[in-house]
Amino acid sequence: MDVSFILDALNDKQREAVAAPLQNSLVLAGAGSGKTRVLVHRIAWLMHAYEISPYSLMAVTFTNKAAREMQGRIEQLVGVPPQGMWVGTFHGIAHRLLRAHWRDAGLKENFQIMDSDDQQRLVKRIMREMNIDETRWPPKQVCWFINAQKDEGRRAAHVPDSHDPFSRGMREMYYHYEEACEKNGLLDFGELLLRAHELMLTTPALLKHYQQRFVHVLVDEFQDTNTIQYAWLRLMVGETGTITAVGDDDQSIYGWRGAKIENIQNLSKHFKDLHTIRLEQNYRSTGHILKAANGLISNNDDRLGKELWTDSGEGEPISVYAGFNEQDEARFIIEIIKKWRDDGTALKDMAILYRSNAQSRVIEEVLVREQIAYRIYGGHRFYDRLEIKNALAYARLAIDPNDDGAMERVINVPTRGIGERSIGTIREMARDQGCSMWQAADQIVTHGLLPARAANAIKGFMQLIQGMAGTLQNPDLGLGDIFDQIIAEAGLIPYHEKEKGEKGEARVENLKELVNAASGFNWLETDEEFSSPMMAFLDQAVLDAGEAQADEYQDSVQLMTLHSAKGLEFPLVFLAGVEENLFPSRMSFEEPGRLEEERRLCYVGITRAMQKLYITYAESRRLYGSESFNSPSRFIREIPQECLEEVRLRSQVARPVSMQRPDYSATLQRQNQNILQGHTVPDTNVSMGDRVKHPIFGEGLVVNYEGQGPQARVQVNFDDAGTKWLVLSFAKLEVL
Numbered sequence: 001m002d003v004s005f006i007l008d009a010l011n012d013k014q015r016e017a018v019a020a021p022l023q024n025s026l027v028l029a030g031a032g033s034g035k036t037r038v039l040v041h042r043i044a045w046l047m048h049a050y051e052i053s054p055y056s057l058m059a060v061t062f063t064n065k066a067a068r069e070m071q072g073r074i075e076q077l078v079g080v081p082p083q084g085m086w087v088g089t090f091h092g093i094a095h096r097l098l099r100a101h102w103r104d105a106g107l108k109e110n111f112q113i114m115d116s117d118d119q120q121r122l123v124k125r126i127m128r129e130m131n132i133d134e135t136r137w138p139p140k141q142v143c144w145f146i147n148a149q150k151d152e153g154r155r156a157a158h159v160p161d162s163h164d165p166f167s168r169g170m171r172e173m174y175y176h177y178e179e180a181c182e183k184n185g186l187l188d189f190g191e192l193l194l195r196a197h198e199l200m201l202t203t204p205a206l207l208k209h210y211q212q213r214f215v216h217v218l219v220d221e222f223q224d225t226n227t228i229q230y231a232w233l234r235l236m237v238g239e240t241g242t243i244t245a246v247g248d249d250d251q252s253i254y255g256w257r258g259a260k261i262e263n264i265q266n267l268s269k270h271f272k273d274l275h276t277i278r279l280e281q282n283y284r285s286t287g288h289i290l291k292a293a294n295g296l297i298s299n300n301d302d303r304l305g306k307e308l309w310t311d312s313g314e315g316e317p318i319s320v321y322a323g324f325n326e327q328d329e330a331r332f333i334i335e336i337i338k339k340w341r342d343d344g345t346a347l348k349d350m351a352i353l354y355r356s357n358a359q360s361r362v363i364e365e366v367l368v369r370e371q372i373a374y375r376i377y378g379g380h381r382f383y384d385r386l387e388i389k390n391a392l393a394y395a396r397l398a399i400d401p402n403d404d405g406a407m408e409r410v411i412n413v414p415t416r417g418i419g420e421r422s423i424g425t426i427r428e429m430a431r432d433q434g435c436s437m438w439q440a441a442d443q444i445v446t447h448g449l450l451p452a453r454a455a456n457a458i459k460g461f462m463q464l465i466q467g468m469a470g471t472l473q474n475p476d477l478g479l480g481d482i483f484d485q486i487i488a489e490a491g492l493i494p495y496h497e498k499e500k501g502e503k504g505e506a507r508v509e510n511l512k513e514l515v516n517a518a519s520g521f522n523w524l525e526t527d528e529e530f531s532s533p534m535m536a537f538l539d540q541a542v543l544d545a546g547e548a549q550a551d552e553y554q555d556s557v558q559l560m561t562l563h564s565a566k567g568l569e570f571p572l573v574f575l576a577g578v579e580e581n582l583f584p585s586r587m588s589f590e591e592p593g594r595l596e597e598e599r600r601l602c603y604v605g606i607t608r609a610m611q612k613l614y615i616t617y618a619e620s621r622r623l624y625g626s627e628s629f630n631s632p633s634r635f636i637r638e639i640p641q642e643c644l645e646e647v648r649l650r651s652q653v654a655r656p657v658s659m660q661r662p663d664y665s666a667t668l669q670r671q672n673q674n675i676l677q678g679h680t681v682p683d684t685n686v687s688m689g690d691r692v693k694h695p696i697f698g699e700g701l702v703v704n705y706e707g708q709g710p711q712a713r714v715q716v717n718f719d720d721a722g723t724k725w726l727v728l729s730f731a732k733l734e735v736l
């Protein structure tokens with residue numbers, strides 16, 4: 001069989017990697033140079049040129065999505081699916097091993113996997129049993145500690161004893177946690193890896209079997225493997241197998257989760273005769289995009305060093321847009337998206353990338369308003385997030401205490417001593433009497449149907465909700481203030497603050513962002529049928545969470561954090577919120593090495609773009625509940641200036657003089673009054689009867705105006721595009 005076609009669409013270096021003899025090799029190369037492509041072709045080559053059965057191959061990818069894609073691409077290349085081949089993530093493959101050999105692994109046959117929420121619940125239960133103070137040892141931090149130990153391959157017994165009572169406590173809880181997991185057949189994510197490693201170590205016959213079976217192991221995104229993953233790989237490959245690892249030290253972005261860049265350097269020590277191949281041609285991006293990425297990353301020390309080039313031409317420069325606030329930034333992005341869409345680009349070919357999950361809300365709102373389908377990867381949509389749903393559930397209970405769903409959700413969040421037993425009793429009683437859980441709880445409290453401690457805890461909760469109902473009635477409070485108080489009274493901020501790591505911080509940020517969203521909620525715009533702004537807000541949140549999400553097959557704009565964008569590519573990419581303190585994040589200034597990791601993250605972001613990249617930032621931003629004025633990110637300065645082009649508004653219509661919100665709307669109101677009176681509006685020069693030009697709709701006549709404040713709109717009768725309402729503060733109208 002002639003298999004040379006497998007090498008056809010490859011350059012010399014790629015061909016060398018693909019057609020190499022069975023040996024240990026490392027492909028070390030920058031973004032978009034074809035590393036993943038090499039892996040796919042290498043698998044096809046091994047199967048067809050060397051006639052290695054797919055059964056003898058294992059490929060490790062970074063996500064399950066990448067695994068499916070890889071299988072699809074192999075099938076496309078050689079016409080048959082690689083049957084029997086193991087393709088998956090480290091966790092996925094470890095899980096498979098443990099299911100197959102549960103007995104050898106010392107597991108129950110029906111062992112269960114816990115996600116991080118389950119894990120935390122279990123930790124809490126254990127802490128309660130041990131009578132441990134949650135304020136001193138926040139459960140989230142305990143989970144963090146346990147996971148970090150497991151990533152390093154340490155069981156509780158391996159954690160060095162310490163005189164420091166805090167570390168002692170942690171170690172103690174790890175012991176008890178292990179015991180509880182063992183007893184109940186529960187495995188957390190870290191345990192999958194650790195247990196799979198131990199399985200191989202303790203069962204030599206099994207190890208030998210797999211070492212003989214897997215003739216060749218291939219690993220994508222190798223730079224982000226952690227200690228236990230690396231150790232497991234070494235075992236599986238053993239003396240007889242060989243490995244192909246592909247990676248890019250400049251794209252190592254999971255150091256904060258235990259990934260070890262050093263694993264790349266160690267490869268040559270642990271895998272004999274390692275053959276290293278470097279790829280330097282980039283096939284993904286235009287010259288400008290690539291030059292920007294190269295320039296940026298050259299600011300990092302400690303690189304293995306490589307330079308990428310492309311022969312695809314310079315392309316357009318990178319556009320940098322300074323929004324005057326986050327709303328303006330979102331609007332700008334969506335305007336460009338509409339332009340590309342109208343020019344025939346599919347929505348799925350456009351991606352909006354951001355540093356922090358909380359940034360998505362403003363962008364989502366504009367997308368919903370403009371009825372553009374979108375999809376969020378690797379993270380929940382804003383109103384779908386656990387902490388947001390909890391806060392909303394409190395508000396719902398305050399409006400209607402008989403809302404059982406809301407009651408179930410938050411009765412013991414944060415933990416307030418209402419255990420599963422109490423909740424079970426309430427539930428049963430409600431069922432028996434056909435009443436709501438609230439009413440059942442009320443009876444339990446008044447008739448003393450539960451032990452005093454439990455009854456008191458329930459009573460406390462009911463008083464809390466009644467207090468919130470009072471807050472809701474206070475006519476002096478705006479919607480934002482109400483949420484601020486509800487969140488404070490419920491104790492949600494300290495509850496999440498106690499969680500260590502990015503997730504806890506993100507949750508606190510999201511809660512503050514909710515207050516923000518509520519303050520900015522425009523009650524005037526919504527239908528009259530709602531009895532209160534709160535009702536209108538809650539309904540909109542539910543709709544936002546449920547309906548607008550495009551299904552997997554619908555053409556939709558792709559939204560994701562920079563971390564989830566690894567390995568992907570899109571013709572049009574936006575990097576949003578490229579500001580100091582946000583990206584690089586404020587936290588990265590404190591820990592050594594973190595700033596360089598942020599820069600690598602920016603490198604990952606830039607190199608996702610194929611044709612065109614937009615970098616946007618906002619001069620003022622309301623995020624996490626407060627307004628900040630950040631300067632443009634240092635990363636923008638680090639990009640060679642000749643690659644950049646600043647987007648300027650052709651005419652800065654209604655640009656507020658001050659960035660402060662109150663002044664902002666006052667300014668706009670003044671401007672509107674002037675329009676009404678037929679005067680020329682200061683700053684903008686737009687008045688009724690003017691002929692204006694819009695960058696997309698062309699020329700037209702200003703015929704009407706409506707609304708006040710940031711929502712002020714003008715109606716323009718365009719010569720070609722017909723009559724349109726435009727938001728005065730954002731439409732780029734030029735007066736002719």
Ligand code: ATP
Nearest residue numbers: 009010011030031032033034035036037283284567
């Ligand atoms: P990343 O570091 O972002 O994961 P990568 O090195 O894995 O990138 P690939 O995704 O494999 O790069 O390739 C980038 C793009 O370039 C893909 O669209 C791929 O199909 C294309 N490509 C790679 N090599 C070639 C080639 N020799 N000829 C044509 N296209 C190529």
Ligand code: MG
Nearest residue numbers: 035036037567
């Ligand atoms: Mg790749």
